[in-house]
Amino acid sequence: MTTMTATTTQVYQVFIKASPDQIWDAITKPEFTSRYFYGSLVDSTLAVGTPYRGWSPDRETLWVDGEVLDSDPPRRLSYTWRALYDEETAAEEPSRVSWEIEPQEGGVSKLTVVHDQLERAPKTAENVAGGWMYILSGLKTLLETGQPLNS
Amino acid sequence: MNDDSVFKALADSTRRLLLDRLYERDGRSLTELESDLEMTRFGVMKHLRVLEEAGLVVTRRSGREKLHYLNPVPIRLIHDRWIDKYTERRVSALADLKNELEDTA
Numbered sequence: 001m002t003t004m005t006a007t008t009t010q011v012y013q014v015f016i017k018a019s020p021d022q023i024w025d026a027i028t029k030p031e032f033t034s035r036y037f038y039g040s041l042v043d044s045t046l047a048v049g050t051p052y053r054g055w056s057p058d059r060e061t062l063w064v065d066g067e068v069l070d071s072d073p074p075r076r077l078s079y080t081w082r083a084l085y086d087e088e089t090a091a092e093e094p095s096r097v098s099w100e101i102e103p104q105e106g107g108v109s110k111l112t113v114v115h116d117q118l119e120r121a122p123k124t125a126e127n128v129a130g131g132w133m134y135i136l137s138g139l140k141t142l143l144e145t146g147q148p149l150n151s
Numbered sequence: 152m153n154d155d156s157v158f159k160a161l162a163d164s165t166r167r168l169l170l171d172r173l174y175e176r177d178g179r180s181l182t183e184l185e186s187d188l189e190m191t192r193f194g195v196m197k198h199l200r201v202l203e204e205a206g207l208v209v210t211r212r213s214g215r216e217k218l219h220y221l222n223p224v225p226i227r228l229i230h231d232r233w234i235d236k237y238t239e240r241r242v243s244a245l246a247d248l249k250n251e252l253e254d255t256a
Contacts, residue, residue: 007177011220013209014228112209133227140228149231 007125009116012132018143020101020109024074026139027099030055035148036138038131040064044079046071052079061085066094075101081115081124089127093120111136154233157225160205165190166198170207173221180216 016023026032030041039057044050046068054064063085070078078098083089096117102110113132118125138149160166165188172187173179185195199219202208209222 009178009211009220011177011209011211011222012224013206013222014224015206114211133223136224137227137231141231 008118009114010118010125010129010132012113012115012136014111014136014140015104015108016111016140016143017106017108019107020074020103022143023101023109023111023139024077026143027077028073032142036142037135038063044068046073046077066097069096070098083124083127086123086127088123089121092122092124095121095124111139154229156205157207157229160201160207163198163201165194166202169195169198169202170221173208173219177220178211178213178218180218184219 018026026036028042028044028046030043033040033042033054034057037054040054040063041057041059043053043055046052048068048071050068052064052066052068053062055061056063061084063083065082065084066080068077068079070076076099078096080094081097082092082094094117095115098114098116100112100114102112104110113136115125115128115132141147141149168188169184172184181192181195181199184199185192188195199208203210206225207222209220210217211220212218
């Protein structure tokens with residue numbers, strides 16, 4: 001890890017046996033995010049310019065704060081990202097998270113997460129690098145088996 | 152994209168080296184990656200294609216350039232579905248042994 005230079009764009013991709021609508025619901029509804037996104041509850045109307053928030057499981061603490069930049073269900077969702085669960089990342093400039101969903105053959109969808117605009121958020125870049133892998137693996141398991149990972 | 156293609160892609164030292172290069176600095180062009188290796192452009196392209204087919208490398212366009220990004224998710228999936236399964240059993244076997252020894256002690 002020590003030699004890793006801070007990257008300003010991170011790309012994660014996974015193929016999931018689910019429709020774009022199912023994936024869209026899984027990333028925009030709290031009853032789904034609570035089961036693979038560190039227990040967090042997404043809270044957003046998804047209208048461009050409105051807040052995009054992620055709450056702690058007890059709804060007491062705001063973990064992620066942002067603003068919806070682009071919303072095209074069930075294909076594309078983009079919002080700014082400030083991670084408030086850590087003092088160092090909370091102090092940084094907002095970065096950007098974009099979800100892209102592309103249907104493939106055989107009932108499979110390609111899901112890509114791009115976390116970019118990390119130029120002024122090196123701690124965030126470091127912090128989320130392992131997280132997205134875990135989240136996407138958990139999302140795939142949830143949608144394909146109906147059960148969260150390690151349940 | 153399946154486990155076979157991931158294992159096959161990883162079963163080559165040049166391809167693992169390419170992944171390590173991207174780990175050090177992500178989002179590189181073919182020209183950048185090529186300059187690191189004693190290999191023809193064609194050879195590097197061939198290896199990158201195998202990595203891309205396995206889902207370990209994802210390309211994105213940035214202006215006129217095609218940039219290569221390391222996608223660690225397939226490795227994580229193998230970890231979650233395979234390695235976890237076996238290490239968990241071993242850990243729980245050790246925990247059982249500990250309990251048993253402590254109970255009889």
